Amino acid sequence: MVIISHLNRKLWRDLRRMKGQVIAVALVMACGLAMMIMARSLIYSLDSTRREYYEANRFGELFAHLKRAPNSIAERITEIPGVAAVQSGISVQVTLDVPTLDEPASGNARSLPDFEPPQLNRLFLRSGRWLTPGSRREVLVGEAFATANQLKPGDTIAMLLNGRRQELRIAGIVLSPEFIFESRPGAALPDNRTYGVFWMPYKELASAFDLDGAFNYLSLTLAPDGSPRPVIAELDRLLTPYGGRGAYSREDHPSHIRVSDEIRVLTTVSIGFPLIFLSVAAFMTNAVLSRLLALQREQIAVLKAFGFTNQQIVFHYLKFAFVMVAGGTALGGVGGIFLGHKLVIMYHRFFRFPELVFRLDYNALMLALAVSVAAALAGVFSAVRRASRLPPAEAMRPEPPANYRPALIERTGIAHLFSHSFRIAIRNLERKPMQAFFTVAGLAMATGILIVPSGFRDSVAQIMDYQWDTMQRQDLSIGLVEPANPSVVNNFRQLPGVITVEPFRAAAVRLSFGHRRRQVGLQGLPNNGHHTRIVDASSHEIVIPQHGLVVSSKLAEVLGAKIGDELIVEALEGKRSIGTVPLIGLSADFAGVTAYMSMASLNRFLDEGDRVSGATFNVDEAHRSQFLRALKDTPRVSWVAIKNSLRENFRQTTAASIGLIQSIYMAFAIVVAFGVVYNNARISLAERARELATLRVIGFSRREVGAVLITELVILALIAVPIGLLMGTGFATAIFQAVNTETVRLPLVLTSGNYALAVLVVGIASVLSTLVVLRNLNHLDLVGALKAPE
């Protein structure tokens, strides 16, 4: 038999009586916890999956590209102190002809040792089989490209290997720890349809690219006591004579950076949002309990008079709070796990792991419990302490009428303008400033958190609809296999459907400022060009002068450089020029990091004469596929980037996932807004039941009595909403700053529509809560009001 003490029975009944408020608090808490558990678990899933993948498949720790070095150099690298294992091989750019694509595709072909598995960066076979040792015309294809083009083992693709067309048979579909994120180097955004990664036998690639007995790519792992810096220095020293482009660590590895960026975003989410939500929940718990205790003043006195100890009473009311915590945690846990499962699927669009499943971070669950208990404790503590201090005799007497005085605003001499219900409302607010403060704070937060999700939506819309077309006026861009004579532009102009064409020059460079450095693509843009436009943070076009460099403002931030600083530019190809260039502008681009110069000055800097690396086009829509097919037959074209397909890809991946997260936050923010407003209205009703019932008895209609409550709520809302909009602007600024990475940056866009929506939601929440309260007014115990105060 279960024995429920009478005190627990009272607890149970109090809970049932206040179920609306209890549920509201638990829901708000659950929102914060769900977000925290979801984000922490996703971090854990991504981080641990990546770590295990790296370990199992022996992902390298340092990487280097070079022009060509004999294999004996790789042997010497093995002997560098601190190096554990070395894997050398070939990495070359290839052009592809995919039957289902109008445009040419491009890719990165990597070598695999002919007769043994590689030491490092081992592949994971998703389907099909490994390459047959000693075979020819076989290829392994990276999963992202294979999926985007619906390629299966057994299919054939045509690849241009050093200008020679080869039909290759797909042996298997694979994953590589080096390409968790598959994207063309230097491309700001991925397009898996037109760019892929391929693995072929060393021998076949070496003979096609004249690299027999040599390598042009290397990766290595460090011994447990090895430190990356001296090894990088030694590698650079050894490889520079062989056209080394500078070794780098995982921190600069493009695929690694993308996953790390995502983890960084999640970290912000897992701290920022729950903090806000749980603060609101703590406020609400405090409000509910302190007001409950005020209403139960006599009951507490009776309990004490009958010999219940302070501890027992404190414990009793703490249990009340813990029911809300338990409810919130359970709901938050379930919600977090559910959302985590949903969101982890989203990552499959971006990241290629052998298996990425949702892993619950139990620490986060414990943390969530601790955080919400702490929030509840903070909410309960002061209220409960006040109650337990109450001497029984005092509490037994009905509370004397509270002390009031004319409100400040009445003392200004305009008192005669106010109705009685307005006076009741403002005097109440002024007499209980802390409660008014809590309500205003809660309402303001509810308003504020509504700003952030809409900010995300508006930001994505700004990118998709405005920024994209402002910055790129061309329809598509192409890159050449090798820099070519500018006369090639004339040939391009002859292609079908071309309206305008502009050349560009591009080179892989390393930018350094102080001790910080980054490898980026440096773009040389033509003078008086109309296609690629660089704009600054205030959407003004930056005209590139003859001398000087413009970089993505994120890149400047990473380098710690500001306008006017001299950056060191090292070309990683050709004659490997080196020089200093002043930073003259910051570009407000939204994806990837890039640097820009004028084409003439880039060519001067590279010292290889007048060259172009590619061109941008505007093409007549009617001749578009003709144009693309013509490109396929132009052997010098290495890659094609079509603006609208990149945009579509962005819409389906990044924008879709931001949209998903945005709608989750929006739903949560709405729950909080309703919770806060409803809770406040209910508490006001409970506190004032006697007063309001009296008004009803002496002849006030329901509407008139409701007006008293509503006046108070409206005054509070009028104070809270502007503060909330300001807070929301602050939240959005902070969160946008934190989630902006080198991968994608969202511009902070705060529209009047966004603010209006926040006000509208809080307004609707207020109206609905008021309706609920007015409905409760009907049940107001009129007869009870005539009796002694409870």
Next chain:
Amino acid sequence: MDRKPVFRAKGLTKVYGAGTAEVRALAGVDLELFDGELVVLLGQSGSGKTTLLNNLGGLDKPTSGELWYRDLDLTAANEDQLTQFRRERVGFIFQFYNLIPSLTARENVGLITEIARDPMPPETALELVNLGNRFDHFPAQLSGGEQQRVAIARAIAKRPEVLLCDEPTGALDVRTGIVVLEAIERVNRELGTLTVIITHNAIMADMADRVIFFMDGHVHHIRENAVRAPVSGLKW
């Protein structure tokens, strides 16, 4: 005497709960109340007198029987009609005053005069209960007796046709209680308002025109006083 009653109850019952938990608070009340009289409703706790008062004041509806306020059938009136009835006809005085703590004495009265059809100025009502010097005090600044007199002023300011008082001195000491009863008696005398006072204190019976003895949910007997005793002479 051929007067039309203000209130007329016939076979009035009020049952709370059902089955074994059933409580018959009113078990067939027959009663008539007339203009201008001061009636004391005397009975022990639980005799049903408060239930009767609540029914008369339109706060509660009887389970069966007839209850008329002049031509208004209180048993058939809807919520809005009852609100209207209370607003225009009835003045309530409660044991625990039930003032709005955030309003001053004058404002507590003014609250009602704002919505009444033909009220007296709040100041006049307060002067009638001898609170002419307490207009701008808040309830917390007034003694219990003063608070109850503000409540009386609030009840009479709209010139109600009936004044219903539920243990108006229940929370007060003797001396203060007498001051409050004097105020009620004066209102009844000067304004001619039908006044019903509920009490379990038999001493107060002497101040009434009629004393209705209530027991077990019905009228046990009614006593008519030939002369109303002056309130100042009541002793308990």
